[in-house]
Amino acid sequence: MDEESQAVQPRDQSCWAALPDVCLRRVFWWLGDRDRSRAALVCRKWNQMMYSADLWRYRTITFSGRPSRVHASEFESALWYVKKFGRYLEHLEIKFLNPYNAVLTKKFQVTMRGLLSCLGKNNNRLKSLSVQHLELDRPVWRNSIRGSLIKSLSFFLKKAGRQLDHLSLKGARLTVEQGCAVLGSLSCSRGESLVSQLNIEDYFSHHLAVYSSPQFSKTMATFRSLVSLTLNYNCISDELLDGLCENNARTLWTINIKCHVHDPHGQVIWGMSWARLARRASNLKVNFFFERVMKHERLARVLLQEIPVRGLSLRSCYFSDPDWSMRPTLTDLLPTFRHTLQAPSPVMDDWTRAHGVQLGSHHCPTSGPEPPPKPRPRGPAQSLCL
Structure with missing residues (x-):
């Protein structure tokens, strides 16, 4: 009897x-x-769970830059998602991978216009926005398409600037005027x-001396x-x-600086400017990333x-200067920062041992006998991290 009652037990x-x-x-969350x-079609309770805000706070939308039937619905799916669940979004990341031609960039621009318009109307929760590696200086971006995309992004940031806490426009590759206009839209509502x-790493096109722009x-x-x-x-x-010292000294903790061989980096910066900022922003730490700048x-x-x-x-990749040596950097330059640099990485230890260099108090001793020095790295690609 009990088995029969269990058999006819209601599904709910x-x-x-x-x-x-x-x-x-x-x-x-894992679906x-x-x-x-x-799953939302199973029952009323599961349908209500579908609209739980916790499920839609984080979102990464990736658009393929290559024409493909598999990826043909990406643009429509992105718009569908934002219209249906965009009001719950708090962290949004958008990627557009290596656009192949102007047709795809136009489709992306139209999609972004609808997506940002919908977010601007329905969302007041967005805290983090990341739109990376657009590379808008490439020929596949026609002037009209590029201009329309920048206009849509600027208009959205005017509305969302009051609530945004994190913004990444890495790899946008804009002119100085375009880049300043987009960043300036964040402060339009309250100054x-x-x-x-x-x-804003690689935010401006290569070869631009942005440091000379008062704008x-x-x-x-x-x-x-x-x-x-x-x-x-x-x-x-x-x-x-000086501006960071005056406006952000109380809050500034980290500055990450990329120095690429193709970017102008010969400007004269006074040490007193850095000293003033370091004195006012007492918790400030600066991280440098040099690419092919090795001398x-x-x-x-x-x-x-x-x-x-x-x-x-x-x-350094494909750095073939026969007269280049790492020794002056290790012996003369790095000891200057031995009190602030974090502990050297294993790669750094390999370099110092290979060159027979001691960095004073910055060098981390090892227990037991010193291992034999490893051979100097060969080949075109070389890197050193501290």
Whole structure:
């Protein structure tokens, strides 16, 4: 009799029906969009779970830059998602991978216009926005398409600037005028921006001497709560450092600086500008990332002793200068920062041992007998991280 009663037991009395909401929400968390949509058809409770805000706070939307039937619905799916669940979004990341032709860039621009328009109308929760590696200086971006995309992005940032805390436009590759216009839109509503984390690495096109632009320094002066700033060395100037000192000294903790061989990096920066900023922003740590900038005289021009350097990365690909040596950097330059640099990485230990170099108090001793020095790295690609 008991077996018969269990057999005819209503389906909604099963263990799944009794599953607590917190557990059911966790199950939905691991499902993809298609599986979530199918699960929402099971019962009313599961349908309500589909619209739980916790499921839609984080989103990465990736668009393929290659024509393909498999990826043909990406643009439509992105718009569908934002229209249906965009009001719950708090962290949004958008990627457009190596666009193949102007047709795809046009489709992406139209999709972004609809996506940002919908977010601007329905969302007041967005805290983090990342739109990376657009590379808008490539020929596949026609002037009209590029201009329309920049206009849509600027218009959205005017609305969302009041709530955004993190903004990454890494790899946008804009002109100075275009880049300053987009960043300036963040402060249109209140005259200042409260973004705390800003990533503008490779934000401007290569070969641009951004440091000489008064417009850029003026635009950066509107940021008043920066905690972390990532940018290229061709943006660094005394005016920028003075602005950071005046407007962000109380909050600024980290500056990440990329110095690429193709970016202008010969500007003169006064040590007193760095010293003033380091004195006012007592918690400031600066991380440098050098790409194909390996010669000691160039590094010494950038790495002033007044900078509170925390991390240093030297990377070189196909660096074939026969007269180049790492020894001057290891012996003359790095010991200047031995009190602020973090502990050397295993790669750094290999380099110092291979060159027979001691970095004073910065060098980490090893227990037991010293291992034999490893052979000097050969080949075109070389890197050193501290």
